[in-house]
Amino acid sequence: MSTGAQRMADVAALQQQLAAVGYIAERSFAAALLLMTELKRPLLLEGDAGVGKTEVAKALAVVRGTRLIRLQCYEGLDAHSAMYEWNYQRQLLAIKLLEQDDRSVAAKEQDIFSERYLLKRPLLEAISCTQSPVLLIDEVDRADEAFEAYLLELLSDFQMSIPELGTVAAVSIPLVVVTSNGTRELSDALRRRCLYQFVEYPSFEKELAILEIRAPEAAGELARQVVQFVQDTRRMDLQKRPGIAETLDWTAALLRLGVTAIGQDVTEAILETLAALIKTRDDRTAFTPEVVGRMAAAC
Amino acid sequence: MLKTASMPEAPDLARTLRARLAGFSGFLQANGFGVGGGDSSRVLLYAASQVGILHPQMLRWSLKALLCGRSSEWHRFDALFDAYFLPPNKKLFVEGARDTRSYRKPSPDESQDSAQAPGLARGGAGNHRQPSARYAASREESLEAVDFRELARAEEVCDIETLMRRLARQMKRVRVRREARSLRGRRFDLPGTIRRSIERGGVPLSVVWRDRRRIRPRILLLLDVSRSMSLYSFFYLRLARALSAELSDIYGFIFHTRLTAISEALRDADPWRAQEKMHLLAAGWGGGTRIGDCLRDFNRDHMARRVHSRTAVIIVSDGYDTGEPKILADALRALRRRARRIIWINPIATRSGWTPVSAGMQAALPHIDLLAPGADLATIKRVLPDIIESLR
Secondary structure, eight states, X not given: XXXXXXXXXXXXXXXXXXXXXXXXXXXXXXXXXXXXXXXXXXXXXXXXXXXXXXXHHHHHHHHHTOOEEEEEOOTTOOHHHHSEEEOHXXXXXXXXXXXXXXXXXXXXXXXXXXXXXXXXXXXXXXXXXXXXXXXXXXXGGGSOHHHHHHHHHHHHHOEEEETTTEEEEOSSOOEEEEEEOSSSOOOHHHHHHSEEEEEOOOOHHHHHHHHHHHOGGGTXXXXXXXHHHHHHHHHSOOSSOOOHHHHHHHHHHHHHTTOOSOSGGGHHHHHHHGGGTOOSHHHHHHOOHHHHHHHHHHO | OOOGGGOTTOHHHHHHHHHHHHTHHHHHHHTTXXXXXXXXXHHHHHHHHHHOTTOHHHHHHHHHHHHOOSHHHHHHHHHHHHHHHSXXXXXXXXXXXXXXXXXXXXXXXXXXXXXXXXXXXHHHHTTOSOOOHHHHHHHHHHHHTSOGGGOOOHHHHHHHHHHHHHHHHHTSOXXXXXXXXXXXXXEEOHHHHHHHHXXXXXXXXXXOEEEEEEEOOEEEEEEEOSGGGHHHHHHHHHHHHHHHHHOSSXXXXXXXXXXXXXXXXXXXXXXXXXXXXXXXXXXXXXXXXOHXXXXXXXXXXXXXXXXXTTEEEEEEOOOXXXXXXHHHHHHHHHHHHHSSEEEEEEGGGGSTTOOSOSHHHHHHGGGOSEEEEOSSHHHHHHHHHHHHHHTO
C-alpha cells in the first residue's frame, strides 16, 4: 500500500474517532490534526466566535484519552498566574516551624523551595504530566504581547525556567491547541511555530451532521429546516452571526415549545425563541414578523 | 530522515517532486506569505515524506496547515498550490496571486522613488536637518495659530515636527485601572515583596508595590489626500510622521479614490525621503474622494488586524464624499463597534460659517465621537488630550 493511501486511511480513522465523541471534522481538518500529533507542533486556530475552535481541544482530549488542561487568556494575564507561583503562605508557615528544627540553613532553604510549595499553574501542569495531555490556550489574542513572548519558550523547546529550581523540561510533550479571535494581531514568531487552520462557519451538510449528533431529538425534517434557517440568517448583514452553539440552543428552545416543523404557521414561536439565535439589539430589529415568516416559508 | 525507501515504485518522480517541493515555500514567500524560519524547509520535507508526496489532496491539506500563518494567506493558498503544482495546461488563472495588500513589495511609485531618493535627500537635507530645540521653542507659540495653508517655509515645517513629537511623547504611555507590580506605587504587594526578598536571603530589604498598569494605546490615522485636501495633506502627513517617530503602535493609511498603507513610509529614517515617498504614494490619483468605499475597504482588509479595543481612529478629511453616503455610514458604524474612539479632524471646519451640511459629514456624524476643527497646531494640541483621555 502506498504512503498516500495509508495516510488517507489514518485520517479517515481519526475523523471517525472524532465523530464518535461528537465532533464533526472535515477530512482536511483531520489531516492537520494528525500532522500536529506527529510533528509535535502547536495548532493555531483562527475563526469567528462560535465555530467550534475550543471544542476541537475537548474532542481531541477524549479521543486520545488524556487530560485537557485549559488556560484562558485575558488582558493582564502574567507569567506567574499562567506558569507557576510559590505558595507564600505555606512557605511563611514552614519558616516559622523550621525555626525549632536543628538542620542546616541550606537544608531548610532547599526544603522551602522544593516542589511541595510550588503551585502549578496550567502551563507547568501541562509539561509535568506523565501522559501527554491536551493543552488548550484559549483566546491568546486577549493576553498581552509580553505573555506571548513567554509562550514562545514553552512552545518551541517545551521547557520552563524557574529561577529557584532551574529549568524544568517537559516530562511529555503536550498537544497544544491555541485559539484566537483576531482582536489583536499575533506575532509572526508565534505563527511560525504553529500549524495553522482557519475555521469557517460550517457548511449545510456539516451543520446538519453536528445537529443530528448533538440534538438527536430534532432529527429528520426539523433538523434540516433549522439548519436551513440558520444558514440563511448567516447570509444576512448582521453584527454577530450565530455560531454552532446558538444553533443548538435555538433547536432546544424550539423543541421546548413543541415545534415539530418550521413554517409560516409557527412564526410566533420562532420570534419568541430568536433570543437564542440573535444576540444584539440591532440585529434583532432586522427580524420583523414579515421577514421571519418569509424565511420560515422558504425552509 | 527522508524515507526514500517508502516510495520504491517511482524514485525519480519522487526526487523531482521533492526538489519542486523545496521551492514551494520560496514561491509562497514571493507571493507575500510570511513563511520562513530556519527549519521550515526541513520540516516541509519531513512532513511530505510522512504524508505521502504523491497524494495530491493529502499534500495540499498538510502543506496548508504547515505554511499558512493568517487568514488572508489561508484563503489564497489553494489557488497558489494549484498554480505551482498542477501542470501548465491544468493551471487555473490565479486571481489575486499577487497580494495587493502585501507591504513587502514596493509599488511602482515606491521603487521609482527609491531611485530618486539620493538626489532628493541631498537637495533637501542640506539646510533643513533637525533644528535645535531652542530654536523651535522660540517659534512655537507664534506658529500655533497659523493656518496650515500659510505655512510653507521649510524651517517652520521642522518646528512643527518638534512640537508634534512633544505631543506624541505625552500620549506614549497611558495608565489604566488594572494594577501590576512596580517599584513605586499605591498599594503594598506582599507576594512580590517576599519574592524579592529571596535574593537577599529572606530579608525584605526592598519593598514592592502595586500601581496602575501603563499601556500603550494604538493610533490609527486615516488621511484624506484628495485634491480638495491638497492644501492640508502635506502637514497631516508630517504630523503622521512625527507621531510615528515617537509612538510604536501607530498605523497610517492614506485614501483618495482608493486606500494605501503608509506605515512603512512613515518609519523611514530619513524625514525628507519619507515625505517624498508619501507624496509619490499620494499623488497621481485623479478624481474625487470616495471616503465610504475606502473605509469599507479598510474594514474588509485591515480592520481585524489593526483595530482593537484600545485603538483611537483618527480620520482627517473635509468630508466631501463623492460616493454613496450610506456606504460611509455603514463603514463607520462597523468601525465604531470595534474601535475605542473615532475622531474626525476636519480642516475646513475652522472657516467661519462652516456647518457640517455636506452629505458625507451628515452620514458620518452619528458614528463619530469627536468632530474637531484642525487647521492649525493650536486646535491639534487641544484635541490630543481628549484622545489620550478617551483611551483610558
